[in-house]
Amino acid sequence: MDVAEVTRNYLYLFIVFLPAMVANGSPVVFKGKNPLDMGKNFIDGYRILGDGKTVEGFIVGVLAGTIFGVIEAAVAWDTRYIAIGFLGGLGAMLGDVTGSFIKRRLGYKRGQPVLFLDQLDFALCTTVFYYLYDIEMNPISLLLIYVTIFLLHILTNRLAHKTGLKNVPY
Ligand code: CTP
Ligand code: MG
Numbered sequence: 014m015d016v017a018e019v020t021r022n023y024l025y026l027f028i029v030f031l032p033a034m035v036a037n038g039s040p041v042v043f044k045g046k047n048p049l050d051m052g053k054n055f056i057d058g059y060r061i062l063g064d065g066k067t068v069e070g071f072i073v074g075v076l077a078g079t080i081f082g083v084i085e086a087a088v089a090w091d092t093r094y095i096a097i098g099f100l101g102g103l104g105a106m107l108g109d110v111t112g113s114f115i116k117r118r119l120g121y122k123r124g125q126p127v128l129f130l131d132q133l134d135f136a137l138c139t140t141v142f143y144y145l146y147d148i149e150m151n152p153i154s155l156l157l158i159y160v161t162i163f164l165l166h167i168l169t170n171r172l173a174h175k176t177g178l179k180n181v182p183y
Pocket of ligand 2 (some may be wrong): 124125131183
């Protein structure tokens with residue numbers, strides 16, 4: 014294992030995943046009203062997604078990721094970051110929705126915690142988008158990014174709880 018190479022790629026991936034992290038956190042600040050599943054149930058009788066996934070939150074997430082990508086593009090003087098921001102925002106929001114879809118199928122109510130799925134659903138979906146966009150990803154660096162995102166998610170959610178943004182600390 015080339016430590017210098019793993020470190021370099023880890024730092025690069027951290028910058029690349031930042032728009033997705035910003036996107037994932039922004040709906041918590043701009044809570045929406047209209048549920049994406051329009052209040053409908055799936056064939057199993059449970060909600061398709063639940064009231065925690067709104068149209069407004071989804072749009073805000075994609076926009077926040079894109080705007081953050083534009084800022085990164087300006088700082089790095091590299092237009093690829095605009096696409097990275099959009100893909101990060103969209104990937105994060107689709108992953109977040111997929112996570113909720115899975116949670117509802119497993120019978121968990123809106124807001125009930127599921128370890129790993131809650132913290133990493135958005136990052137996994139974003140990874141697929143970034144892979145398709147040919148972002149260079151070293152498997153070990155990527156694993157370290159997941160560990161970082163997992164810990165950051167727990168930390169920021171506790172902060173959001175303390176500041177009154179969230180009712181629950183996870
Ligand atoms: N949110 C939103 N629209 C989205 C995603 C999130 O409005 N597309 C808001 C909701 O107010 C949600 C909060 O952000 O309650 C926190 O998001 P998250 O933890 O992902 O949702 P949960 O309420 O925990 O629901 P779930 O159990 O489906 O994950
Ligand atoms: Mg939650």
